[in-house]
Amino acid sequence: MTAQKNVANRRARAADLISLPVVGAGPSAAASTNSIIQNATFYNNPSGVLNYLNWTQHGLVTPVRYQGQCGTCWAFASAAAIESQYVLKTGVLVSLSPQNLVDCAPYLTASQNNKCIGNTCEYGYEYVYANGIQTEQSYPYTSGNGNVGSCYYDPSKSVTNVNYYAYLPENDEMAMVKAIFNIGPITAALYAGNSGFQFYQSGIYHEPECSEQVNHAVLIVGYGTDQTAGDYYIVKNSYGLNWGESGFFRISRNLNMCGCGSSAMYTTIAH
Template structure:
């Protein structure tokens, strides 16, 4: 009996000793992981030129960075999605911060708009034959990817991109146009607080004879400032149309020119890295982009739209995104066909 009691006690002691001996290893492992994340954050700060005002902000940003990185790595490790997320220049921002500063589509303006849109039937309704793919970049109709910075004026970039494309197709000349002119002067929009592409078109038609100046003449400043009137028009539009809110109509339009659209972007959009986005969407349209083409994946036959964004060329697929097409949802995936429009040049 005494022998059994002694053996049991020895076993318990050895077990406790084993657990205690592992504790420093567990703690050290956690510490190393934290140190590794701190180092990644420091390297990320250097790479993106990020500087914080004090240690309190840095600590807050590190916490957000760590949470985002862990989410991204966990998501990508799953390996079942058609798209990947990336630790990009927005990795230290919360979803709320990003949405407030970088998304600015305001569909409430639809009800307030003094529209000059063409009221006849859809211009491209009679289109019956469409190619299997289209990419307006390959036809020289798309300027380089731009960066709106910390200003919710995606609507101005989407409108300018659509005008650039329409003018190039009509005149065989690609001109980079001024988003800042739209930001400063289209006062029915809300500047960095949001806007709508058709309101921007209306401004040009009602006040400038349809004319917009070049980006060189009126460069982007990442803030709304006093409108500089009497700017020379480099490009003139003579109207615009609203596309019926279905993907079939959007396809007919994109075959003919780049199209301004709104999307319901969720928290994964600002972390998007590559692939065909078929993930969840926001409950409302909140971001403006430009559809510049479409195609089909050679890997699994998934159809997609090619979208030009305005978050810089270091976001997504060199500034572009592919969004799932023909998914059987009214208005398309993330509502991409719900508020589509295009200028006529």
């Protein structure tokens, strides 16, 4: 199974999961999601999702990390999405290894000779589907200085495997909200080249002239609505705690802002 195989089918089949009820197999995850439902305020529309949700408040998101001087955002984002699914399966929050993906995952053709150029979350999911992934503790991050080492993955130390991943319908931000509500945090890509993003400190990021040529992967952990600024996503970045809102940012929703609705993905795990 290659990373490029059946992408159209995966995108089409995304609707199979976004209509499911909230999942939560682990005891603490189940308690968390039940609490969310019991205290919910719902949109007055058929979608039946919360009008505000932030999975960091319910134990599904590990602390913000720093990717450094290497284009490894895709590895941090895909590892983070798998971490959230692991909590929902087991009730245990554990940091998984972006470096495992950086060293070992398949790459876009343009990045094969310089892995710090970048990659996509799809390749990260594909690797964990086929091989598994270690913890951050057993396979620590070392590429922050711009260097990538050789793969030393040990299958005996794998924590989990992806059993499914898919693109959500392109530029369908209601599907994204449903996926965040029903499945958990999802990965997305956006254009991060504007100075307004690079030096973002707080508030809802809104860039009317922003390019839709995406170049940065992130984890969307929730969404909400501001009475003045409108709908937004809550997003975990990999620029460290000193960037943005303690490593997170909010960005306008329902406008495909900076291309964020063009290549959103979700994943589920086997165990």
